Amino acid sequence: MPSTGKFIERHGLYPPEKRESAERSKKLAEQHDIELVRIVWPDQHGLLRGKALTKAAYFAALESGNEITMAPFFFDPANAIVLNPFSTDGGFEIAGLGGSPNVTMVPDPDTFIVLPWAPKTALVFADLYMNNGSLFPLAPRTILKNSLAKLAERNYKIVAGIELEWYLTRIVDDLLGKCSLGAPGTPADPPQVAPVARGYNYLLLDHLDEIDEALTPIRDSVLAMGLPLRSFDDEWAPSQVETTFDVLEGMAAADAASIFKMTVKQTAKRNGYLASFMSTPAIAGFYASGWHLHTSIADASTGENLMVPGEGEALSPLGQHYVGGQLAHGQAASVFTTPTINGYRRRRPYSLAPDRLTWAYDNRAAMMRVISAPGDKASHVENRVGEAAANPYLYLASQVVAGLDGIVNQIEPGPLSEDPYSAEVPQLPTTLKDAIQVLEKDEFFSKEFGSTFIDYFVTMKRSEVDRYESWVAENPDADKYVNGVTDWEHREYFEVF
Known part of the structure; x- marks a missing residue:
């Protein structure tokens, strides 16, 4: 029987040590009176993109992830739209990417950090996932993660x-x-x-x-x-x-x-x-x-x-x-x-x-x-x-x-x-x-x-x-x-x- 849990549990994305990190990040958010958490990922150019979530939304993202459009992957550094979002595969040669669909940001709670210059604000890096629970193959963090696994x-x-x-x-x-x-x-x-x-x-x-x-x-x-x-x-x-x-x-x-x-x-x-x-x-x-x-x-x-x-x-x-x-x-x-x-x-x-x-x-x-x-x-x-x-x-x-x-x-x-x-x-x-x-x-x-x-x-x-x-x-x-x-x-x- 397939799991009926929320996105992260359903796809087994948090091993026990990551679940412990998630709980620690929640305690830090409470301790520092955090109101917004910037959940971010590096795009193909190394620029950070993402959303500023309320604390409650961040806590929810630690279970369900948070959906976001993958539209920035159509852009060159000047935001020229290089590929056709509305072709069958969005021009990516990857099934399921036509029409600029959402991907899911899954926070990496190990990276949770309070931002000193932005009041009541924290940041956490996210990995991007397809809706089937596989890593989004065009994300630079995915490329590095896979490369490090070959070393390991x-x-x-x-x-x-x-x-x-x-x-x-x-x-x-x-x-x-x-x-x-x-x-x-x-x-x-x-x-x-x-x-x-x-x-x-x-x-x-x-x-x-x-x-x-x-x-x-x-x-x-x-x-x-x-x-x-x-x-x-x-x-x-x-x-x-x-x-x-x-x-x-x-x-x-x-x-x-x-x-x-x-x-x-x-x-x-x-x-x-x-x-x-x-x-x-x-x-x-x-x-x-x-x-x-x-x-x-x-x-x-x-x-x-x-x-x-x-x-x-x-x-x-x-x-x-x-x-x-x-x-x-x-x-x-x-x-x-x-x-x-x-x-x-x-x-x-x-x-x-x-x-x-x-x-x-x-x-x-x-x-x-x-x-x-x-x-x-x-x-x-x-x-x-x-x-x-x-x-x-x-x-x-x-x-x-x-x-x-x-x-x-x-x-x-x-x-x-x-x-x-x-x-x-x-x-x-x-x-x-x-x-x-x-x-x-x-x-x-x-x-x-x-x-x-x-x-x-x-x-x-x-x-x-x-x-x-x-x-x-x-x-x-x-x-x-x-x-x-x-x-x-x-x-x-x-x-x-």
């Missing part, structure tokens, strides 16, 4: 450290009432902003102090939520900040990156600032920002770091094979590590960003920078190719499956590079268009993430490229671009990312 099958887990660069600007004029409010496929004009500091001067404490008033509410919120914050640093360019976190495992690392971006943007906006994780804004004097993702592989049972080298090694054999997998799949992974047109402006020789498939010992020019020493339990690698606007779930998932493939098939990374910018190895894609073409032909990610998801994601990103190329054809005067960055890019990415 071999008793491995990934440990990740987050290092994000971003820009802090002051809103001079929000332009509301004077600007274009946008339309599907045409972003609104972003606010007029000004830098909050001047001059290039890496790690200058005077610069850091100069913006402390703006950083303080962000820092306080991050610490109040218990995120493992390590540092705020003055980055090289004026108004550029770098933030680092201590290591987290798997999904917790991706969730933390997502929460941090949300915290920075929302807290800044409430205080008259605009923070952006766009790589290179069209603001004079600004320089490219990146996302350096530090990872290691550990034994899932003992927690032992399996990448620690012995004498005479850069990494353990497993660690070297992990790097071999990253290099073997680095070109196809570009759409996940660098998903915007703007992000490819980082990929220039001698720019502190990699332009080819290299690994090197403690060298910031390499794609995979090795940070290790014999016997050092913190030995790991840093992938320097990513941009700050990357989707945390897809970025990390691409590292998981590529690294695991290297380990399983013992892929050798080749010799360490002494001069990564002159190494005679394959180049990374230099445009999003080129990266899409590589991914479209790639069999590995189609197998790992599913051909349906890859076809879908390629279609999404191609819409972005097509709109960009149409704009450039109509606005060919590159002399007017600030930092070489088009107005199209600034409108597309600056405020939303």
Whole structure:
């Protein structure tokens, strides 16, 4: 006989430990006098979407889930409707998605967190489910969850450290009432902003102090939520900040990156600032920002770091094979590590960003920078190719499956590079268009993430490229671009990312 229970019970989605977490989250909601719970999920672009539920509705969602339209999955970053919602399958090649139906948000109560800047408000991540109780296959959290399960099958887990660069600007004029409010496929004009500091001067404490008033509410919120914050640093360019976190495992690392971006943007906006994780804004004097993702592989049972080298090694054999997998799949992974047109402006020789498939010992020019020493339990690698606007779930998932493939098939990374910018190895894609073409032909990610998801994601990103190329054809005067960055890019990415 089929179960007649509510959605979560009916499909067995909460094991005993998750039910205990659900009860703890209810007690926290009562303890903190929570009135609204933002139940959220990352979309294909890494943007958080969802609903603000009353406390009673959240409690009900812990039993029945909460239905929500899957319509955002039709949209590219500018909300252009890329697929036809009213075709038989909505254009997704997945039965049952015609007509923009609902999916069910199932809260992950382990992620329940009180938001310090929003009175009486909490947040919880959700996983999306089809009405038959299966995970929604296009959701980035689903992609990462499935990828982590492949690691777990071999008793491995990934440990990740987050290092994000971003820009802090002051809103001079929000332009509301004077600007274009946008339309599907045409972003609104972003606010007029000004830098909050001047001059290039890496790690200058005077610069850091100069913006402390703006950083303080962000820092306080991050610490109040218990995120493992390590540092705020003055980055090289004026108004550029770098933030680092201590290591987290798997999904917790991706969730933390997502929460941090949300915290920075929302807290800044409430205080008259605009923070952006766009790589290179069209603001004079600004320089490219990146996302350096530090990872290691550990034994899932003992927690032992399996990448620690012995004498005479850069990494353990497993660690070297992990790097071999990253290099073997680095070109196809570009759409996940660098998903915007703007992000490819980082990929220039001698720019502190990699332009080819290299690994090197403690060298910031390499794609995979090795940070290790014999016997050092913190030995790991840093992938320097990513941009700050990357989707945390897809970025990390691409590292998981590529690294695991290297380990399983013992892929050798080749010799360490002494001069990564002159190494005679394959180049990374230099445009999003080129990266899409590589991914479209790639069999590995189609197998790992599913051909349906890859076809879908390629279609999404191609819409972005097509709109960009149409704009450039109509606005060919590159002399007017600030930092070489088009107005199209600034409108597309600056405020939303």
